[in-house]
Amino acid sequence: MFQMPLPPAYRQMSEEETDRRIGEAKAALGSDLVILGHHYQRDEIIKFADFRGDSFKLSQLAAGRKDARYIVFCGVHFMAESADILSADCQKVILPNMSAGCSMADMANIHQVRACWDYLAGEIGPGIVPITYMNSTANLKDFCGRNGGAVCTSSNAPSILKWAFAQGDRVLFFPDQHLGRNTGYKMGIPLEEMVVWDPHYPDGGASPESLRQARILLWKGHCSVHQRFAVEQIEKARAERPGVHILVHPECSFDVVRASDFDGSTEYIIKKIEEAPAGSSWGVGTEINLVNRLAKEYTDKEVSCLDPTICPCSTMYRIHPSYLLWALEKLRKGEVVNQVQVPADIAAGALIALNRMLAIH
Numbered sequence: 001m002f003q004m005p006l007p008p009a010y011r012q013m014s015e016e017e018t019d020r021r022i023g024e025a026k027a028a029l030g031s032d033l034v035i036l037g038h039h040y041q042r043d044e045i046i047k048f049a050d051f052r053g054d055s056f057k058l059s060q061l062a063a064g065r066k067d068a069r070y071i072v073f074c075g076v077h078f079m080a081e082s083a084d085i086l087s088a089d090c091q092k093v094i095l096p097n098m099s100a101g102c103s104m105a106d107m108a109n110i111h112q113v114r115a116c117w118d119y120l121a122g123e124i125g126p127g128i129v130p131i132t133y134m135n136s137t138a139n140l141k142d143f144c145g146r147n148g149g150a151v152c153t154s155s156n157a158p159s160i161l162k163w164a165f166a167q168g169d170r171v172l173f174f175p176d177q178h179l180g181r182n183t184g185y186k187m188g189i190p191l192e193e194m195v196v197w198d199p200h201y202p203d204g205g206a207s208p209e210s211l212r213q214a215r216i217l218l219w220k221g222h223c224s225v226h227q228r229f230a231v232e233q234i235e236k237a238r239a240e241r242p243g244v245h246i247l248v249h250p251e252c253s254f255d256v257v258r259a260s261d262f263d264g265s266t267e268y269i270i271k272k273i274e275e276a277p278a279g280s281s282w283g284v285g286t287e288i289n290l291v292n293r294l295a296k297e298y299t300d301k302e303v304s305c306l307d308p309t310i311c312p313c314s315t316m317y318r319i320h321p322s323y324l325l326w327a328l329e330k331l332r333k334g335e336v337v338n339q340v341q342v343p344a345d346i347a348a349g350a351l352i353a354l355n356r357m358l359a360i361h
């Protein structure tokens with residue numbers, strides 16, 4: 001995704017002026033504008049969000065806010081694409097920085113998925129249901145919609161997998177192997193019945209027998225932020241902080257999720273800490289902007305990241321206030337920049353898959 005360089009005036013502007021002008025642009029645009037912010041956004045952005053959420057909640061909001069002409073999406077590209085598909089045709093979705101992608105979403109493309117699908121059809125036959133994690137490009141959502149599948153998020157993956165097994169005997173789950181494995185295991189599917197499909201090999205790097213035995217075919221993709229969490233960090237936290245509760249995102253590896261006390265979406269993580277008693281201690285395995293915000297907001301609880309050296313999600317971080325201001329000031333002049341627009345032929349199938357996601361929770 002190409003992002004044109006910001007005009008120097010925006011790059012050189014002080015924080016105070018940037019903030020003041022964002023406030024002015026928001027006020028001037030009034031009810032024409034809604035700003036949605038994912039929980040991983042930095043504080044300097046999240047303070048301007050009209051609504052915050054995990055990917056499921058933000059999709060619901062995008063589908064429900066038919067009044068705003070402009071939805072400025074402070075998150076990453078696949079989320080803005082989904083907002084475009086779910087919003088009304090007359091609404092425009094804007095991503096302040098087009099280079100805010102997701103490395104996990106880049107780990108599966110439509111050519112690879114089609115090749116895998118055709119191979120599996122030849123080796124296994126019918127009865128496979130394709131499920132894509134929200135963190136994927138719109139054409140993969142379209143593929144699922146057209147082939148009897150659905151989209152899931154980290155907050156409804158168990159219900160979507162249950163639904164999928166009512167439609168067929170096997171699931172092809174992409175692109176996050178960890179969410180697929182963690183969810184499948186919780187549903188009682190043994191590890192031997194979940195086989196990794198490596199898209200770099202024409203046969204997925206798996207024997208035909210193992211593919212035939214599998215109930216879930218797990219695409220070999222992962223999140224580089226969440227794969228940094230390790231069981232040793234959990235052991236260290238437990239040794240140093242007696243009584244600590246370990247709370248992680250299900251994009252973490254199987255071993256980490258098994259070793260934790262709780263796992264769930266970003267919205268779940270927030271709720272869990274919000275509802276925890278004062279004085280409780282939490283070691284959290286997710287993106288650092290969210291963990292730091294929780295630590296600041298809930299000073300009566302001890303909240304810290306399991307990995308002290310963890311870096312933020314570098315693509316979420318690309319939504320900087322200067323880009324937000326630039327996009328808003330353009331809108332004030334009636335100019336739409338960075339519109340995320342999914343072509344109609346792709347949006348059609350993707351909408352089927354996304355509507356299934358919204359309906360099954």
Ligand code: 13P
Nearest residue numbers: 054055056153154265266
């Ligand atoms: P949530 O749906 O839990 O917000 O997760 C989105 C995401 O990208 C996590 O890495």
Ligand code: SF4
Nearest residue numbers: 102103104223225313
């Ligand atoms: Fe993608 Fe991971 Fe960033 Fe989520 S945290 S947007 S999965 S790279």
